Amino acid sequence: MERGPSVSTRSFAIIGISSWDSDPLRVDGETIPTYAFPENAARALAKIAAYSRWRGQSPGLFWGCDDVRVDAARHICRQAITRQGEGWLTTEDAHAVLHAFGLPVAAGAVARTAEEAAALAAGFGFPVVAKLASRQVVHKSDIGAVRVNLTTAQEVQNAFRAIRASTPEPPSADASDGVLIQPMITAAVETIVGLTVDPLFGPLVGFGLGGTQVEILGDMRFRIAPLTDQDADELLRDGRASRVLQGYRGRPAADVAALRDVVLRVSQLAEAIPEMVELQPGHGARRRQRLPDC
Numbered sequence: 001m002e003r004g005p006s007v008s009t010r011s012f013a014i015i016g017i018s019s020w021d022s023d024p025l026r027v028d029g030e031t032i033p034t035y036a037f038p039e040n041a042a043r044a045l046a047k048i049a050a051y052s053r054w055r056g057q058s059p060g061l062f063w064g065c066d067d068v069r070v071d072a073a074r075h076i077c078r079q080a081i082t083r084q085g086e087g088w089l090t091t092e093d094a095h096a097v098l099h100a101f102g103l104p105v106a107a108g109a110v111a112r113t114a115e116e117a118a119a120l121a122a123g124f125g126f127p128v129v130a131k132l133a134s135r136q137v138v139h140k141s142d143i144g145a146v147r148v149n150l151t152t153a154q155e156v157q158n159a160f161r162a163i164r165a166s167t168p169e170p171p172s173a174d175a176s177d178g179v180l181i182q183p184m185i186t187a188a189v190e191t192i193v194g195l196t197v198d199p200l201f202g203p204l205v206g207f208g209l210g211g212t213q214v215e216i217l218g219d220m221r222f223r224i225a226p227l228t229d230q231d232a233d234e235l236l237r238d239g240r241a242s243r244v245l246q247g248y249r250g251r252p253a254a255d256v257a258a259l260r261d262v263v264l265r266v267s268q269l270a271e272a273i274p275e276m277v278e279l280q281p282g283h284g285a286r287r288r289q290r291l292p293d294c
Contacts, residue, residue: 060228063264065102070272073100084135091133091180101269103262108182114160118153120181126151127184130159134177137167149184156181189244189254192220193262195270203270207235207263209244225270232263 025032035041076096080089089097095105107124110133111117121128132145140146144166147159160179190210198204201224208220219240223231236245236259247253 057230060230062226062228063232064268065265067102068265068268068272069100073097073269074273076100088135088138090135101265103265104258106182106185108180110178110180111160112178114157117160117179117181118156121150121156122153124181124183128156129182129184130156130163131180131182132163132167133180134167136177143167187252189252191241191245191254191259193259193266194220195225195266196222205235205263205267205270207241207259208239209241225267227264227267229260229264232260232267235263236260 023034025034033044035044073096076093077089080093084090091108091110095108098105109120111120117130127149130147130150132140132143134140137143137145145163147163150156150159163179192206192208192210194206196204196206203225204222205225205227206220206222221235221239223235227235236242236256244251245254245256245259
C-alpha cells in the first residue's frame with residue numbers, strides 16, 4: 001500500500017460546467033472546486049497526485065563530510081577581500097576553497113609567460129588545455145580564451161599569446177591574471193554542479209550537463225540546500241542529463257557515485273557558509289564583502 005496521506009475523492013471532486021462561472025460549490029458543509037474546462041481540472045488533479053507522491057516518499061538523510069575545513073575556506077575569502085576587495089575569486093583562491101571542502105579539482109597552474117606555460121604543460125604531460133585566468137572575464141570561451149588539445153610546447157606558447165591578445169581590455173595589473181594550464185581530460189561526461197542564491201528560498205544547488213550545453217539546453221535542475229541523499233539522487237536522475245550519465249550510444253558512463261558526493265559537498269558548503277561565497281552556475285565563485293565571524 002502506498003504510504004502518505006489519503007486523498008478524499010469527495011473533498012477533491014471535480015465538476016465540469018459549460019459556463020464561465022466556476023465558483024466553488026458548497027455541499028453538506030464542504031467546498032467542492034469546479035472548473036470551466038477539463039484541462040484545468042486535469043492540471044489540478046496532477047498537482048494533487050504529485051503532492052501525494054512527494055508526501056509518500058521515505059525521509060531523506062542529511063549528509064556531512066568530516067574532512068571539510070570550513071574555517072580554512074572562510075580564511076581564504078577574508079584574505080581575498082582584504083587584498084582585492086569585492087569581485088570574483090582568483091583561480092587559485094577558488095581552487096583553494098574547493099579543496100577545503102574536499103571537492104575534486106583537476107591539476108593545474110597559472111602561467112604568466114609563454115615559456116612558463118610551456119614548462120607547466122611539459123610537467124603535466126600532453127595534451128593540455130590553456131584557459132584565461134582572469135577575474136574580469138567570466139565567459140572565457142566567448143572571446144576565444146580557451147584552447148584545447150594542445151600537444152606540443154610550441155602550440156602551448158602560441159595559445160598563451162593568442163589568449164592574452166584576445167582579452168578585450170589591456171591586461172589587468174592584478175598579479176593573479178594569467179593563463180591556466182591543465183591536463184586535457186577526455187572520455188568523460190561533462191557536467192556542471194553549481195550553487196546560486198534565490199531571494200525567497202536561499203541557497204540552491206544545481207546540476208546539469210556542462211560546457212556550452214548549459215546555455216543551449218537549459219537543463220539545470222535545482223534543489224533547496226541543504227540536500228538530503230534523496231535530493232541528490234533526484235538531481236542526478238531528473239532531466240536530460242540522466243541518460244547521458246548512464247552511457248549513451250557507446251559513450252562511457254559517468255561516475256554517478258562521485259557526482260553524488262560532489263553534489264552533497266556543495267550542499268554542505270551552502271549550508272555551512274552561505275554568506276561567504278556565492279557560486280553562480282557556470283560563472284565561478286564570487287565573494288561577498290560581509291563574512292560571518294564564527
